[in-house]
Amino acid sequence: MRVAVHTEIAAPRQRVWDYIVDPDRHLEFMEGMTRWEVDGRKRTGVGARFAMRMRVGSVELGGLIEIVEFDPPCDMAWTSVTGVDHRGRWRLRPRNGDCADVELRVTYHAPGGILGSIADLVAWPIVRGHLQRSLAELKHRIETLPAVRSEAAAGKRRHHTQGVAKARRR
């Protein structure tokens, strides 16, 4: 099944790109996402891996995903390594000067023959709803929150994450 949602954000494409490639921000705007953690040393670019989970119906689905396409500030695509078999893509295009066309696509496939196809079909409105609300939240955050403030918050968050990592190492 294929889900594609789209929105227009009144901000330069580069700013939207910077927002979506920052792994610390995914849980802020991705609806239904319960986990988004860097797996390994690489945090971005081709080969970066993430452990992700999204609540769909009664369970948190997901697994390990890997970035397979990274073309700043236009396209970022991923594919599943383990867990639910799926692919996804962020597609950013400039529009009317300082605006960006943002499209988020996800293609997924459940095993299990006919019942798997039924599950795919039943899950479609749930996944689509999550993605639509995620784009709406992304648009809201980028358009209404000042860039300087969000960057400062990101810095603060990175500092906090490093602190937690240090504490865990101890």
Next chain:
Amino acid sequence: MNSLLPTIRDDFESRDPDFIRQFLPILWLLASFWYRAEVRGLEKIPAEGPVLLVGNHSGGNMTPDTAAFVLAFSAYFGAERPFYQLAHSLVLTMPGLWWLRAFGTVVASPENADKALRKGAALLVYPGGDYEVHRPTWESAKVDFDGRKGFLRVAHRDHVPLVPVVSIGGQETALFLSRGQRLAKGLRLDRLFRLKVLPISLALPWGLNIGDMLGHIPLPAKITIQVLDPIDLRARFGAKPDWSAAYRSIIGQMQRTLTQLQSERRLPIVG
């Protein structure tokens, strides 16, 4: 008198992650839309290594809590993570339930528990077993392991984290009236089949359902499952624990959670 149960070989190699993946969409449909299952706190389970998951058991022989939890665990950690479940040997002799082995269900015994944990697997046990799963519906919000403490010894001996898993809703999938312990004893089922109960319930499609051997159509009761924080038994209770105190502590913790889950429910079945 010898048991009439056939000897079942230890079948750890029957677990098949590909089969589990194929089966998950069916469980997902069932759990999401029939039981409206909600599983909370999976992130508390250690991401790798052996772990003993200890649950309270509900729902008669249909065990909706097991279906919902196995689905949630396999979806969250992936079917490739070794995950076994202990079940009464009678369950594994039922002809229509061959697929349980592919899911990683093995005969409940201390030896199999040790074996699974020493393989580095996650292991789900229901110490209350047939005694708890057939308790009357009005005891839905009661954790009742019948004093069985073997799970504590296993977690302590193998030095693995014990993670309590508390569920509610299963006992509303039929009207469970009695465990039928006297009936089971009178028919000598304990000696013949290691069964301490012969449950009596009102269930679809049978009406009066004695034994629940053929299962039943469960009512669509909402299932809620809460995973608690891991417990290191050696750290909490020492190298030589007072088993009774440890049992009371773990059961008490699970009971408080179950009471909390019960207080969240506004209506039977609806949740």
